[in-house]
């Protein structure tokens with residue numbers, strides 16, 4: 039049990055005290071330095087800061103019919119236009135490796151189309167991914183063992199961002215299933231001010247945007263739900 043880490047700044051209202059509030063992603067302590075140029079064009083990791091956006095708020099859900107009743111959700115505080123960046127997703131950036139000799143492509147089994155929300159890839163016990171069980175872990179980048187820019191030939195590399203222990207308000211975005219007929223937002227891979235690779239939440243391009251007071255809802259993808267059945 040490590041000591042609780044301090045927040046970067048005063049967290050937004052309704053932030054749970056047990057989770058560290060961070061204004062920018064952090065690298066996991068064992069993140070291999072040869073992977074840094076793949077997520078940061080400058081070659082060093084110094085991501086830009088994201089302040090809590092004034093157009094969103096964290097709210098506890100107290101609607102019995104909501105499948106995440108009693109948990110938190112992310113809500114629009116003002117109207118948010120279509121195709122607008124709602125909030126970048128902060129968390130701990132980590133990596134996992136699967137030897138090409140032991141790799142089993144079970145994406146089809148998991149129904150993992152192009153989802154960013156991670157399902158369960160098969161891994162050897164010595165390559166277990168401690169973030170695999172996290173409900174706050176998103177896939178940022180996958181590099182196949184044969185890719186020319188792979189600094190670890192022979193291994194499939196997976197880079198993810200996990201907001202289980204530390205993050206920002208983006209970690210509270212819920213899935214639309216059981217709440218609305220369709221999502222009003224989506225995860226997109228983007229770049230911060232310094233070109234760093236990051237995960238972001240956007241309003242859908244072809245939509246009316248999100249009305250004040252509405253819950254911001256994405257699709258976690260079939261793979262996410264499939265791996266939890």
Ligand SMILES: C[S@@+](CC[C@H](N)C(=O)[O-])C[C@H]1O[C@@H](n2cnc3c(N)ncnc32)[C@H](O)[C@@H]1O
Nearest residue numbers: 105106109110173174209210211212213214215
């Ligand atoms: C990324 S977190 C979302 C924030 C979470 N509600 C909280 O308060 O920390 C993912 C978790 O939210 C819950 N969740 C999100 N969307 C859901 C849905 N449509 N139906 C049921 N549970 C949902 C599940 O417990 C899931 O493991």
